[in-house]
Amino acid sequence: MENSEKKERFDYLFIGTGNSALVAAALLTNAGKRVLMLEAHDIPGGYAQSFAWGDYFFCGQVHYIWGCGPEGKIYKFLQKIGLEKDITFELYDPDKYDVMAMPDGKKVGIPYGWDRLAKQIDEAYPGQGKNVKKFTNILDKIRGEVALSPERKMKWWELVLMAPKFLNLIKYRNKTVQDVFDECELSIEAETVLSANAGDFMLPPNELSIFAYAGLFAGYNGGAYYPTKHYKYYVDRLTQFIEEHRGSRILYKSEVVGIDIEGDRVASVTTKDGRSFSAEKVICNMDPHKAAEIIGLEKFGGSYRKKLDYRYSQSGVMIYLGLKDIDLTKFGFGKNNVWHCEDFGMNKMWDRQKKGDFSKPWIFISTPTLHTKEGGTCPPGHSIMEIASYAEFDEFAEKKKSSYEDYEKRKNEIAEKMLDIVEKRYIPDLRKYIDVKVVGTPISNEHWARAPRGNAYGSDMIPSQIGLGRLGMQTPFSNFYFCNATAGYAGIHGTTGNGISLYEMLTGDKVFDQTKAPTDNELAETAYKKAKQDLDARRPSLVRG
Numbered sequence: 001m002e003n004s005e006k007k008e009r010f011d012y013l014f015i016g017t018g019n020s021a022l023v024a025a026a027l028l029t030n031a032g033k034r035v036l037m038l039e040a041h042d043i044p045g046g047y048a049q050s051f052a053w054g055d056y057f058f059c060g061q062v063h064y065i066w067g068c069g070p071e072g073k074i075y076k077f078l079q080k081i082g083l084e085k086d087i088t089f090e091l092y093d094p095d096k097y098d099v100m101a102m103p104d105g106k107k108v109g110i111p112y113g114w115d116r117l118a119k120q121i122d123e124a125y126p127g128q129g130k131n132v133k134k135f136t137n138i139l140d141k142i143r144g145e146v147a148l149s150p151e152r153k154m155k156w157w158e159l160v161l162m163a164p165k166f167l168n169l170i171k172y173r174n175k176t177v178q179d180v181f182d183e184c185e186l187s188i189e190a191e192t193v194l195s196a197n198a199g200d201f202m203l204p205p206n207e208l209s210i211f212a213y214a215g216l217f218a219g220y221n222g223g224a225y226y227p228t229k230h231y232k233y234y235v236d237r238l239t240q241f242i243e244e245h246r247g248s249r250i251l252y253k254s255e256v257v258g259i260d261i262e263g264d265r266v267a268s269v270t271t272k273d274g275r276s277f278s279a280e281k282v283i284c285n286m287d288p289h290k291a292a293e294i295i296g297l298e299k300f301g302g303s304y305r306k307k308l309d310y311r312y313s314q315s316g317v318m319i320y321l322g323l324k325d326i327d328l329t330k331f332g333f334g335k336n337n338v339w340h341c342e343d344f345g346m347n348k349m350w351d352r353q354k355k356g357d358f359s360k361p362w363i364f365i366s367t368p369t370l371h372t373k374e375g376g377t378c379p380p381g382h383s384i385m386e387i388a389s390y391a392e393f394d395e396f397a398e399k400k401k402s403s404y405e406d407y408e409k410r411k412n413e414i415a416e417k418m419l420d421i422v423e424k425r426y427i428p429d430l431r432k433y434i435d436v437k438v439v440g441t442p443i444s445n446e447h448w449a450r451a452p453r454g455n456a457y458g459s460d461m462i463p464s465q466i467g468l469g470r471l472g473m474q475t476p477f478s479n480f481y482f483c484n485a486t487a488g489y490a491g492i493h494g495t496t497g498n499g500i501s502l503y504e505m506l507t508g509d510k511v512f513d514q515t516k517a518p519t520d521n522e523l524a525e526t527a528y529k530k531a532k533q534d535l536d537a538r539r540p541s542l543v544r545g
Contacts, residue, residue: 009034010034010035010036010247010277010278010279010280011028011033011034011035011279011280011281012025012028012033012034012035012036012279012280012281012282012283013035013036013037013038013269013277013278013279013281013282013283014035014036014037014038014282014283014284014285015038015256015259015269015282015283015284015285015286015291016037016038016039016040016046016284016285016286016450016484017037017039017044017045017046017239017250017285018045018046018047018048018285018449018484018485018495019045019046019047019048019235019492019495019496019499020285020483020484020485020488020495020496020498020499020502021037021283021285021483021484021499022044022045022235022238022239022242022499023077023238023495023496023498023499023500023503024283024483024498024499024500024502024503025037025242025248025499026077026081026238026241026242026499027077027080027081027499027500027503027511028503028506028507029241029242029245029248030080030081030082030241030245031503031507031509033248034247034248035242035245035247035248035249036248036249036250036251036277036279037242037249037250037251038251038254038255038256038269038271038277039250039251039252039253039254040253040254040255040256040450041252041253041448042252042253043252044235044239044250044252045060045231045235046060046285046449046450047060047061047062047445047449047451047456048060048061048062048231048234048235048492049235049448049449050230050231050232050235050377051448053320053322053436053438054322054435054436055322055378055379055382055436056320056322056377056378056379056382056384056435056436057230057232057376057377057378058320058377058384058386058438059230059231059232059368060448060449061318061445061449061456062231062491062492063226063337063364063366063368063386064092064097064220064224064225064226064337064366064371065089065224065225065226065491065492065493066219066220066222066223066224066225066493067219067223067225067493067496068089068223068225069222069223069225069523069526069527069530071517071518071523072222072223072523073493073496073497073500073512074089074492074493074496076500076511076512077496077499077500077511077512080511081241083237083238083241086237087227087228087229087233087234087237087238088227088228088229089225089226089227089228090225090226090227090228090335090371090372090534091223091224091225091335091527091530091531091534092224092225092226092335092336092337092371092531093109093334093335093336093531093535094111094112094527094528094531094532094535095109095111095116095120096109096110096111096336097109097110097111097112097220097224097335097336097337098110098196098197098220098224098336098337098338098339099336099337099338099339100192100193100196100197100339100341101196101338101339101340101341101425102124102189102192102193102196102341102344103341103342103343103344103360104189104344106124108120108121108124108193109336110193110197110220111528112221112222112223112224112524112525112527112528112531113221113521113524113525113528114133114136114139114140114221114521114524115133116528117132117136117221118130118132118133118136121190121193121194124189124193125187125189125190125193127187128186128187128189128190131184131185131186131187131190132184132186132190132194134183134184134185135180135181135184135186135194138168138172138180138183138184138210139213139214139217139218140218140520140521141168142168142169142172142210142211142214143214143215143218143520145165145166145167145168145169146169146211146214146215147514147515147517148165148166149166149169169211169467172210172211173211173463173467174463174464175209175210175463176205176206176207176208176209176210176462176463177195177205177206177208177209177210177213178204178205178206178208178347179210180210181194181195181205188344188345189344191205191345191346192341192344192345192346195346196339196340196341196346196362197217197339197364198346198350198362198390199316199339199362199364199388199389199390200216201213201216201457201461202313202314202315202316202390202455202456202457202460202461203313203314203350203460203461203462204346204347204349204350204351205346205347206347207460207462208461208462209461209462209463209465209466209467210463211463211466211467212461212466215489215494216491218520219493221520221523221524222520222523222524222526222527223523223524223526223527223530223531226335226368226371226372227372228372228374229372229374229376230368230372230374230376230377232376232377233376254271254272254273254275255271255272256269256270256271256272256286256294257270257271257272257294258270258271258294259282259284259291259294259295259480261295261296261299261477264476264477264478265477265478265479265480266282266477266479266480269282280479281479281480281481281506282479282480282481283481283482283483283502284480284481284482284483284484285483285484286450286484287450287451287452287458287484287486288308288471288482288484288486288487289308289309289310289452289486290450290452291482292305292308299476300475300476301476304475304476307471308471310459310460310465310471310486311459311460311462311465312452312453312455312458312459312460313455313456313457313458313459313460313461313490314390314392314393314455314456314460315390315391315392315393315441315442315445315451315453315454315455315456316388316389316390316391316442316456317388317389317391317411317414317415317418317439317440317441318386318387318388318439318440318441318444319386319387319388319415319418319419319437319438319439319440320384320386320436320437320438320439320440321384321385321386321387321434321436321437322378322382322383322384322434322435322436322437323382323383323384323385323433323434323435324379324381324382324383324433324435325433326383326427326433328367328369328370328383328385328427329370331426331427332426333365333367333370333426334367334370335370335371335535337364337365337366338364338365338366338426339362339363339364339365340362340363340364340365340421340425341362342360342361342362342421343360346362349361349362350390353389353390353391353392354390354392356392356395358389358414358417358418361389361390361417361418361421362389362390363387363388363389363418363421363422364386364387364388364389365385365386365387365422365426366385366386366387366388367383367384367385367386368384368386369382369383369384370383382435387418387419387422389414389418391414391441391442392442393442393443393446393453393454395410396410396411396441396442396443396454397442397443400443407441407443411439411441412439415439419431441454442454456490457485457490457491458484458485458486458487458490459471459485459486461490470486470487470488470489471486471487472487473487473488473498473501473502473505481502481506483498483499483502484498485498488501497512500512
């Protein structure tokens with residue numbers, strides 16, 4: 001007997017509820033379309049999901065984002081669906097949204113604005129300011145040419161005619177961040193400051209595409225943000241918005257295991273419990289290679305199969321801490337993140353950790369309960385700290401396969417080394433304040449986010465997999481589209497852009513016009529002034545008398 005869901009008529013069916021899918025689905029429901037979303041887990045959000053542990057809610061992987069100001073892509077999306085006053089964001093510290101803690105004890109703040117960045121690095125490492133400016137000038141040139149690039153796919157002859165406008169995109173298309181560091185003659189100290197946030201990319205400088213770096217680093221330069229009501233509210237509000245539109249729904253615990261093809265179309269999808277669903281168009285938020293295996297790789301042409309043969313991004317270990325009886329501000333934490341390096345040279349640190357050597361690692365420290373005054377993620381008076389670093393998938397997979405006890409032992413061994421660093425460098429006796437501790441690994445990511453090999457960002461951001469080398473949203477099937485971190489770009493800003501782009505492609509309705517957006521430098525100055533105003537407003541008034 002047909003079930004009730006199959007009898008209903010949907011315009012769009014989504015496989016998965018990651019951020020790309022939520023954005024596209026929210027825009028489509030807002031346009032009056034009937035949407036069905038199938039989610040394998042019992043909560044939505046993919047890597048943006050917030051999971052409960054005791055009395056705490058921890059966001060899976062997201063810590064800070066950009067594009068949330070009035071001219072930003074995320075703001076424009078929320079404005080389009082009428083939620084820009086409901087889902088709001090807080091700017092991080094204007095002079096140090098990131099703190100790069102170096103092995104020599106120096107702490108270099110990363111501010112909004114390239115000139116301030118060069119000045120602060122030069123103050124820490126004299127003589128490097130001019131080289132930093134050379135580096136950021138290259139980023140500006142790349143970003144400027146990207147902004148001029150047509151959104152549609154260009155013909156070969158158009159590429160030839162327009163080549164003079166894209167000299168830097170041509171010059172740097174195969175360059176890594178390290179290539180550009182070398183070109184700008186940066187010192188190892190300045191390089192380490194500029195690449196201490198390698199965990200944002202899950203790649204070291206000698207592998208990371210300069211295009212990917214330019215996108216993210218310049219994005220944060222124009223304003224680093226945290227949701228006023230935390231990521232849990234962001235995801236929950238979007239799912240509520242989708243479901244409050246008549247005819248649209250989200251079904252949880254509905255893992256898709258079958259995608260049936262008839263001719264050049266997807267006819268239906270089947271869930272693990274045997275239910276079948278169909279729609280005019282199917283949008284796949286699942287990993288593209290995994291989806292292609294379900295469909296049958298032989299049904300994809302040879303050239304498309306080649307595109308599906310991508311390298312996954314790396315992953316890491318994440319420690320989620322619920323803390324009590326401690327004021328983190330007394331230990332120097334605030335509206336910023338900390339990237340701590342135990343050695344100079346990110347390539348060297350990365351190589352050691354790739355081999356399982358955590359004697360001198362880099363670690364990331366985030367304190368989300370200090371990024372907004374809003375509660376809701378932990379008991380009153382308590383706080384959250386999250387600590388992360390890079391670790392290889394294969395070691396954990398092998399240990400879990402041979403012995404779950406060995407797997408647990410190894411992940412806790414690495415976690416304890418990371419906690420040792422925080423106790424030694426930042427908070428003496430940190431462990432005595434821990435109320436709740438959860439340790440995640442690449443295996444956790446593979447299970448909870450359905451990320452093959454625990455990948456953090458879909459396909460890796462190496463030069464060959466960025467720009468023209470990245471998988472697109474269209475597939476060989478006329479009503480089937482990919483929309484995820486691999487078919488597009490990763491992170492909340494990237495996946496929001498994916499969702500917007502797909503909506504615009506499907507409907508012709510424009511949400512965000514890059515040609516009308518402010519320049520990167522204008523965004524940086526606006527963010528700096530606004531963050532300064534916010535900081536001044538939070539300072540207690542001085543009482544004279």
